[in-house]
Amino acid sequence: MPKKTLLSGWGRHPTVESRVSRPEKRVTLQSLIEQNGAPVLARGAGRSYGDASLLNNEGTTLLTDRLDRMLAFDPDTGVLRAEAGVRLREILEVFVPQGWFVPVTPGTKEVTLGGALAFDIHGKNHHRDGGISNFVHEIELLTADGKIRTCSPDQNGKLFWATVSGAGLTGIITEVALELRPIETAYVAERTLKADDLDDAFALFEEHEPDYLYSVAWIDCLASGGSLGRSHLMFGHHAEPNELSAKQRQDPLGYEPDHLASLPFDLPEGILNEHTVKAFNKLYYARQRKRDKRAVVGIDPFFYPLDAISDWNRMYGESGFVQFQCVLPMEESYDGLKEILAEVQESGLASFLAVLKRMGPPDGGLLTFPMRGYTLALDIPRREGLEDLLRDLHETVARREGRVYLAKDAYLRPETFRDMYPALEEWLEVKRRVDPKNRFTSAQAQRLGIEP
């Protein structure tokens, strides 16, 4: 029997009263789909920031956290078969000590396989490897007619590419066969370089990125004038045993996940203002004195620094926050980023250090987000003026032929969305075929006018 509860995404806005059900078996999931014609939506770990995992209580939100079994693993190929509610954290805990890592990871390990595929997530290795779909051999998809379909690039290919990046709107992914990455140690050889401004950051990315599997930068988006775009660039690769210290070498694959601290209450809203955030960013930038620093660090501090505090989203207070993430084509990136950073600064809406990364070409999903160019992600607290700022930012991105990432979004408008996702019509053809009555929908899909 579905229960009513209040749900929101990671940004804590919007909050929607939802009817939820937590099936434990695939057959229960199937019968929930067959029972009546009301709308349904899968929800994984709720780590998308906006309204992608939300559905109002006219329908049922299907929580996948009990569909979390690992089913089979082939050590010859590295292919893991698991239910879609398994989180990356669980995969890491089992497989890192055996010499395997997830092939693509976002900045948190608390996402499910289903959620990861629904947005074809990208990681710090996007410039080399593309999105997670490149490592998926096949998925099992429960569609609106109650049937389970096996989909892969070779089998039901169109449906596969509409589901990967399809934001949960083609059906429910029940199982995933994912190829893991072999590793020799549970450590990353990291190199951090300081960039004084945006020119410097672009030059350093260009020079060093080809040598590393992973790359990302933390950019101080409140630094202005001659310091605009100052950042810390981080490059890394999985360390080989001979790169470890004597202590690390005693147990090269030892993986002890960071102990989680939690933020037990919401911080008062005024605490994050332009002055406190500016001071924090300045301190963070000054923390590393050397321009070039090398270290061999654990998986958690390299990939998941934010996971060390379990509810860090409460830092923004009850009103929550928005993460704005866009990607701009390479030829627009330099001027576009300058324009965006200036717009954020002018608005006075403070943002902590933001993330900057160079992306590789688009992936195969019909609603793929990446494109060759730079992506910028920044958190903005929900305060007066936010909607005006986001409208301006979205217009800037659209004018420069870039895209806003739907996994983070809660404010994009239908017209701007259509401009940014040129394969939408092709995607809709698949949607009309597999879900003509629009059973699978979400608050985000309704806001963006996505229907067959």
Ligand SMILES: Cc1cc2nc3c(=O)[nH]c(=O)nc-3n(C[C@H](O)[C@H](O)[C@H](O)COP(=O)(O)OP(=O)(O)OC[C@H]3O[C@@H](n4cnc5c(N)ncnc54)[C@H](O)[C@@H]3O)c2cc1C
């Ligand atoms: C701190 C942080 C860092 C992040 N860093 C990155 C990053 O570096 N790169 C990146 O790409 N993303 C990043 N993200 C975003 C995150 O990876 C995605 O939003 C991901 O979709 C979240 O997975 P989830 O399991 O929480 O899914 P949810 O948020 O619960 O759902 C997201 C979407 O997936 C759909 N969905 C969930 N399960 C299924 C299923 N079984 N079948 C079909 N559809 C399903 C939902 O309907 C919804 O549309 C980050 C998020 C956080 C909080």
